[in-house]
Amino acid sequence: MEKNKCTCCCNEDNEERKLSDRNNKKDLIKRLNRIEGQVKGIQKMIDDDRYCIDILVQISAAKAAIDKVGKIILENHIKGCVTESIKHESEDESDRLIEELMKNIYKFMK
Secondary structure, three states, rough: OOOOOOOOOOOOOOOOOOOOOOOOOOHHHHHHHHHHHHHHHHHHHHHHHHHHHHHHHHHHHHHHHHHHHHHHHHHHHHHHHHHHHHOOOOOHHHHHHHHHHHHHHHHHHH
């Protein structure tokens, strides 16, 4: 019995890889706009010669916020693309996708 082809965001048969439909683009953009504001605030703090520790606290907050965006995208990729691939693709294709996922998780964790 032939398996149905996966049409998820990372299927190589798709013309281009794209952001998973599981992601709420509006929410992600809102988060990124907030982060952009945080970075501009850090720039202003440096221009204003603010206390180093205060600047470092804001840098830490911006890093945590960007990590949160990454975690949301990663979670949705796993719940969508990887899950669909395991259900619908060949074992070789699923193994390839999981290997790609693991390489990217290791990069993300640095």
